[in-house]
Amino acid sequence: MDKELDIIIIGGGIVGTAIARELSRYQLNIALVEKEADVGWGTTKANSAVVHTGYDPKPGTLMSKLNVQGARLFPSICGELDVPYKKIGSLVLTPNEEGFKVLEELRERGRLNGVTNLEIITQEKLFELEPNISKDIKGALWVKDTAITAPVELAIAFRENAEKNGVRFILDTTVIGFEVEDGRIESVRTDRGILRAKWIINAAGVNSDDIARLAGDDSFSITPVKGEYALFDKEIGNWVNHIIFPLPTETTKGILVLPTVDGNLLVGPNECITSKEDTNVTEEGLKEVLTFAKREFPDLPLNMLITVFAGLRAKELNRKDFVIEPSPVVENLINVGGIQSPGLSSAPAIAVYVTEILRDRGVKLVKKKDFISERKAIPRFANLSWDERARLIAKDPNYGEIICRCEYVTIGEIIEAVRRGANTLDGIKFRTRAGSGRCQGGFCGPRLIPLLSQLLEVSPSEITKKGKESKLVIGETKR
Amino acid sequence: MKEVKTDIVVIGGGPAGLASALRAGELGANVILVERDFELGGILNQCIHTGFGLSLLGVELTGPEYAETFIEKVLSLNNIKVFLSTMVLDIKDKTVYGVNKKDGLVMIRAGAIILAMGCRERTRGALGIPGERPAGIYTAGSAQRLINIEGLMPGKRVVVLGSGDIGMIMARRLLLEGAEVLGVLEKLPYPGGLTRNVVQCLEDFGIPLYLNHTISEIKGKYRVEGVIAENLLTREKFFMDVDTILLSVGLIPENELSKKIGVRLDPRTGGPIVDQNRETSVEGVFACGNVLQVHDLVDEVTRESYIAGEGAVRYISGKRKIEGVINLRPGENVRYIVPQRLSLPIDSPPYIYFRPQEPFTNCQVIGRSNGREFSLGSYEYARPGEMIKLRLKRELLDSNLDIEVSLVGEKG
Numbered sequence: 001m002d003k004e005l006d007i008i009i010i011g012g013g014i015v016g017t018a019i020a021r022e023l024s025r026y027q028l029n030i031a032l033v034e035k036e037a038d039v040g041w042g043t044t045k046a047n048s049a050v051v052h053t054g055y056d057p058k059p060g061t062l063m064s065k066l067n068v069q070g071a072r073l074f075p076s077i078c079g080e081l082d083v084p085y086k087k088i089g090s091l092v093l094t095p096n097e098e099g100f101k102v103l104e105e106l107r108e109r110g111r112l113n114g115v116t117n118l119e120i121i122t123q124e125k126l127f128e129l130e131p132n133i134s135k136d137i138k139g140a141l142w143v144k145d146t147a148i149t150a151p152v153e154l155a156i157a158f159r160e161n162a163e164k165n166g167v168r169f170i171l172d173t174t175v176i177g178f179e180v181e182d183g184r185i186e187s188v189r190t191d192r193g194i195l196r197a198k199w200i201i202n203a204a205g206v207n208s209d210d211i212a213r214l215a216g217d218d219s220f221s222i223t224p225v226k227g228e229y230a231l232f233d234k235e236i237g238n239w240v241n242h243i244i245f246p247l248p249t250e251t252t253k254g255i256l257v258l259p260t261v262d263g264n265l266l267v268g269p270n271e272c273i274t275s276k277e278d279t280n281v282t283e284e285g286l287k288e289v290l291t292f293a294k295r296e297f298p299d300l301p302l303n304m305l306i307t308v309f310a311g312l313r314a315k316e317l318n319r320k321d322f323v324i325e326p327s328p329v330v331e332n333l334i335n336v337g338g339i340q341s342p343g344l345s346s347a348p349a350i351a352v353y354v355t356e357i358l359r360d361r362g363v364k365l366v367k368k369k370d371f372i373s374e375r376k377a378i379p380r381f382a383n384l385s386w387d388e389r390a391r392l393i394a395k396d397p398n399y400g401e402i403i404c405r406c407e408y409v410t411i412g413e414i415i416e417a418v419r420r421g422a423n424t425l426d427g428i429k430f431r432t433r434a435g436s437g438r439c440q441g442g443f444c445g446p447r448l449i450p451l452l453s454q455l456l457e458v459s460p461s462e463i464t465k466k467g468k469e470s471k472l473v474i475g476e477t478k479r
Numbered sequence: 480m481k482e483v484k485t486d487i488v489v490i491g492g493g494p495a496g497l498a499s500a501l502r503a504g505e506l507g508a509n510v511i512l513v514e515r516d517f518e519l520g521g522i523l524n525q526c527i528h529t530g531f532g533l534s535l536l537g538v539e540l541t542g543p544e545y546a547e548t549f550i551e552k553v554l555s556l557n558n559i560k561v562f563l564s565t566m567v568l569d570i571k572d573k574t575v576y577g578v579n580k581k582d583g584l585v586m587i588r589a590g591a592i593i594l595a596m597g598c599r600e601r602t603r604g605a606l607g608i609p610g611e612r613p614a615g616i617y618t619a620g621s622a623q624r625l626i627n628i629e630g631l632m633p634g635k636r637v638v639v640l641g642s643g644d645i646g647m648i649m650a651r652r653l654l655l656e657g658a659e660v661l662g663v664l665e666k667l668p669y670p671g672g673l674t675r676n677v678v679q680c681l682e683d684f685g686i687p688l689y690l691n692h693t694i695s696e697i698k699g700k701y702r703v704e705g706v707i708a709e710n711l712l713t714r715e716k717f718f719m720d721v722d723t724i725l726l727s728v729g730l731i732p733e734n735e736l737s738k739k740i741g742v743r744l745d746p747r748t749g750g751p752i753v754d755q756n757r758e759t760s761v762e763g764v765f766a767c768g769n770v771l772q773v774h775d776l777v778d779e780v781t782r783e784s785y786i787a788g789e790g791a792v793r794y795i796s797g798k799r800k801i802e803g804v805i806n807l808r809p810g811e812n813v814r815y816i817v818p819q820r821l822s823l824p825i826d827s828p829p830y831i832y833f834r835p836q837e838p839f840t841n842c843q844v845i846g847r848s849n850g851r852e853f854s855l856g857s858y859e860y861a862r863p864g865e866m867i868k869l870r871l872k873r874e875l876l877d878s879n880l881d882i883e884v885s886l887v888g889e890k891g
Contacts, residue, residue, distance in 0.1 A: 235735075277700070281607070394583065400581070402566040447624075469701040
């Protein structure tokens with residue numbers, strides 16, 4: 001490949017894309033390499049989508065610092081990039097009187113981390129805030145600034161904005177090795193060819209330790225910890241008004257019950273150490289999650305379940321902290337690993353932190369004069385007012401034709417998503433919500449395959465759900 | 480926004496919408512029929528197998544042929560206007576808000592509304608089937624659309640989960656298209672659909688039906704690479720080497736719009752609570768077809784929709800009076816009854832539809848009211864997969880008190 005790059009980012013999750021966008025402010029030649037067909041398909045697409053304020057991480061850790069900083073950057077970044085961000089507040093519940101001591105410790109920890117707006121509330125106030133909650137709950141810590149967002153949309157927005165500012169995204173491409181000479185990575189070997197760059201940023205999520213090891217660096221190790229989730233119909237999206245946490249344990253914030261920015265109800269995750277390939281939902285796991293939620297919300301209608309999914313947390317169990325540092329053995333490699341929760345909340349701050357590491361290492365960071373900081377989202381017909389809908393259809397009649405009947409997604413939105421790089425059914429889903437409603441693509445799925453085939457100018461049997469071997473049909477019927 | 484006025488607006492242009500619009504139109508009402516697809520006929524258009532029309536028309540037709548008989552009649556009436564490719568987004572009182580490419584936003588003010596939105600299929604997610612989430616998992620109806628409308632084959636080696644009618648019909652369809660169908664798994668001890676489909680779709684083609692079986696895990700990260708099937712009685716598990724899973728695990732009446740106007744639903748049917756005229760709990764709002772109760776036969780959908788069409792016309796003409804209500808309650812071994820209530824006065828004893836809780840042989844249907852008991856009919860066998868239709872007895876209605884309908888007989 002042509003001109004030598006300044007920076008290669010490995011991994012197109014929320015962290016990799018945030019770094020790409022942050023670095024695109026500077027006069028640098030950057031490429032991001034992602035093994036999947038789209039950005040945000042690893043941990044980014046299967047987590048709680050919560051922007052934590054930072055009361056929880058142990059004071060003094062990198063995690064606590066970047067969480068607090070990241071959460072503060074979130075509103076403006078979501079504003080610039082037109083990504084949903086809703087400050088709805090969270091409640092950490094205690095089922096007994098002893099729990100109030102834990103809540104006080106959390107509040108104190110929050111104070112040390114610089115988090116304000118924390119209040120311990122009694123049962124009475126709690127029932128007022130959350131009428132559906134079990135009468136056995138004694139009280140809660142009310143964290144008023146906790147927010148919810150849309151992680152995959154944010155990764156997509158980072159990508160679109162970074163691309164606009166010159167970053168190259170090389171998708172569906174897996175890094176398989178490095179050529180290391182005298183402690184420097186000379187070239188990056190992928191399954192599609194060789195890339196060269198002065199700096200390599202390793203943001204490969206659960207695989208970040210494997211990537212480092214490919215370069216001879218075994219300074220950290222990732223343990224994938226699976227979390228299973230259950231997603232419920234929008235009809236009960238207002239079952240809770242806040243993000244509901246149990247008392248945290250040593251290792252996890254526990255199983256949450258919360259509304260999503262799209263108006264669904266989400267329950268999860270549990271915690272189970274597993275392999276890096278395992279995003280199976282198990283019968284036991286699902287039961288664990290639902291039973292837990294039922295304890296807090298006894299009347300939760302389980303028949304409103306829409307879908308289940310699982311994601312992996314990339315945990316560094318020795319350090320119990322983020323690993324964001326220059327590799328101790330490879331001079332031009334920067335590791336960004338162990339980004340477990342609150343990784344999403346921290347992502348904007350991680351990107352700034354990585355930029356500072358580069359600066360410290362002598363990378364000349366000259367700001368672009370023509371940096372474009374804003375990005376507009378694809379119009380969401382379903383969320384528009386009648387007047388806005390009428391104007392949109394007048395401009396482009398494709399916005400008057402609905403293809404996803406659950407989420408009211410129009411053909412216009414599909415066309416725009418494809419124009420912006422969606423080339424799979426899941427890519428369409430994460431950009432437009434087509435297929436993410438209560439019928440789970442039963443209606444739009446068979447209609448989207450021919451439409452995508454037409455828009456992408458490939459045969460229907462080339463259309464995939466999520467890249468690689470995920471073909472949706474094998475060909476035409478008998479003629 | 481385009482604004483129109485009409486006597487009756489019908490939402491949904493499938494068999495229920497067509498028949499109710501037709502009947503209302505024949506009786507002289509101005510009707511607007513709103514359909515979200517680009518053509519009328521609804522799900523019938525993808526049901527290219529035969530078996531339609533036997534009881535109502537006395538001929539055996541394919542789905543598209545059955546639909547065509549009604550579409551022609553509907554289009555021949557000047558007082559029925561059809562809006563195609565139009566999605567209804569909202570209803571407030573008797574005003575329907577829709578959208579299409581041509582007119583943009585459409586506002587339809589009507590005197591009465593007929594809900595005929597049909598049903599949707601239950602999904603894998605709703606069942607929470609464990610495993611990965613690869614490509615190759617389709618509801619039976621989606622696969623039917625892919626094959627019969629789009630001309631695309633979903634896969635080569637197929638297992639069907641659930642023995643609903645569409646599942647069995649699609650098992651045969653896929654086999655005819657050259658796929659290998661390894662079997663149909665049913666978690667209950669008896670099939671979910673019609674006996675006629677068990678025989679004509681599975682037995683005649685040598686497709687195994689595994690009763691008391693389910694899928695306990697889906698394998699494959701990108702495309703389905705197999706399933707673990709489980710015998711629920713012995714807990715024995717075995718691997719089935721498939722690349723495609725079809726789901727036929729139930730149909731859900733599509734009542735999101737009904738809920739928006741406050742129509743009360745029956746948790747047993749998932750559809751609105753209606754009287755014998757198919758009027759819902761909201762005055763002037765009627766419902767018919769699969770949005771009301773999931774039918775086995777389209778012929779019955781049509782009959783029910785005629786009733787709704789007539790009811791709506793009577794309503795707008797101001798002739799409908801309700802002087803009292805009798806509730807119909809499912810008793811012993813009866814899963815649900817439609818209609819759920821009868822509005823007084825009653826001219827002639829109406830038909831009721833219901834399903835047994837489980838299979839029965841040599842059984843009797845008993846109606847009870849005011850301490851009196853009447854036999855309403857006897858059956859050699861009754862199956863949950865086959866809806867029972869019978870006429871109430873005049874004597875049951877005499878007291879104007881609530882009626883309970885039960886089924887007694889030998890289980891199995």
